[in-house]
Amino acid sequence: MDRKSFIKKTSTGLIIGIPLLSLTACSGSDDGGGNPNSDRDPDPDPSANCLENGTNTSISSNHGHNLTVSKEDVNAGEAKTYTLSQATTDQHIHEVTISQDQFNSLKSNNQITATSTSQGGHTHNVTVSCA
Numbered sequence: 454m455d456r457k458s459f460i461k462k463t464s465t466g467l468i469i470g471i472p473l474l475s476l477t478a479c480s481g482s483d484d485g486g487g488n489p490n491s492d493r494d495p496d497p498d499p500s501a502n503c504l505e506n507g508t509n510t511s512i513s514s515n516h517g518h519n520l521t522v523s524k525e526d527v528n529a530g531e532a533k534t535y536t537l538s539q540a541t542t543d544q545h546i547h548e549v550t551i552s553q554d555q556f557n558s559l560k561s562n563n564q565i566t567a568t569s570t571s572q573g574g575h576t577h578n579v580t581v582s583c584a
Contacts, residue, residue: 503524503583504528506524506584508524509584510579511580513577513580514577516542517540518538520535520537526551527556527559532551533550535551548569552567559583566579
């Protein structure tokens with residue numbers, strides 16, 4: 454193989470290979486954000502019941518945000534966007550949307566996780582579980 458053929462074949466391989474690698478790298482998700490049932494509690498509290506008791510929430514890397522998801526919201530089961538309360542650090546806020554599928558998971562007493570909007574250069578993972 455001469456130099457010209459080598460460069461041509463190598464360039465073609467790179468032009469085709471790099472986009473394929475990019476697609477492959479982006480095709481999966483480790484956080485399960487797209488699957489509303491991916492956060493099944495491995496050790497659920499048998500007395501926990503979202504429809505009767507409401508929910509508990511946990512916010513990752515929290516600095517003063519709060520969120521309440523009522524049992525009425527779980528029972529309604531419609532997608533809803535919530536505003537997290539202001540941070541104690543600099544008064545910024547985030548929003549988080551819980552989808553209809555995620556509410557269905559809560560109705561089945563499974564916990565769910567949703568990611569907030571970005572504000573101040575960061576997001577939060579919001580985990581909602583049954584009380």
